[in-house]
Amino acid sequence: MRGLTLEQAADKAGIKPAYFRYLMSQLNGTNLDLRTPPEPGERARRYSPQKLAAWIKNGKPLPASERTSVPEDTDAQTHVAGTAVRTTNGNGWTVSVEDPSILVEANTLQRAWSLSRMKAAEKLGIELEELVVDVTVEFPAEQAAHFETGRQLAVEAEATRLKAEQHRLEGIRGLVKAGWRNNEIAAAMGMTPQRIQQLLAGK
Known part of the structure; x- marks a missing residue:
């Protein structure tokens, strides 16, 4: 892996x-x-x-x-959703939370996230350690489109990789059925016999 x-x-x-x-x-x-x-x-x-x-x-x-x-x-914590946006002047970040309604601004994303978490915990009446703010960063449209395309391509690439590995495994299994020993398969494919055994075991 x-x-x-x-x-x-x-x-x-x-x-x-x-x-x-x-x-x-x-x-x-x-x-x-x-x-x-x-x-x-x-x-x-x-x-x-x-x-x-x-x-x-x-x-x-x-x-x-x-x-x-x-x-x-x-898993025992309260999760709330937040959205982070880089300020238009480029000198800071805002984080908004819908429930409870909160809007904070700070000079760094980490600080804005931390402040939103403290304010949300205060509004909800719970301890800071009990709250997680799941922040989604909002990118400019052009860059967001590139990231989304990249994400889709990554999903496709992963599916192709898994398909390729499955075909390789089927080939190895076919060689075993044909009477090839693990050390012969390993030598022919540039692997170790241990790796061949792992693949056959589904690891």
Whole structure:
């Protein structure tokens, strides 16, 4: 496996995908980046199972944020949806929450998100640790169109990759039925016998 998809990584971390995506935007490009090295033609970076496991074990830390880690029991928390927009003058961010109704502005996205969370918790009458604001960033139309096209292509690429892997597996199974031994298949395909065995076992 080349790595985990965002949804798979979020599931292992016990975090909802939308919130996990936001958290990863804070980690990407830092020493806490959980992604695997980029591969040629890859449109959606995957996440390293080893790095993810270490991040979880260390308490899911965040870099230079208002808090030091992600709360563990995210399913027991209250989730509200927010929308983040970069201000027209380019000097800050606004985050709006519909329920409860909140609008905050700050000089960074992280700060605006943090303020919206504090105000929402106050309005809802709950502890800060009990609330998660799932923020969706609103991009300019032209860039949003590129991102959406990229997302669709990534989905198509993933479907093509899975189809290709299935064909390869069927080919290997056919060789086994034809009497080929695992070490012969491995030598012919440039793999190890152990990898052939893993593929046949569905790993």
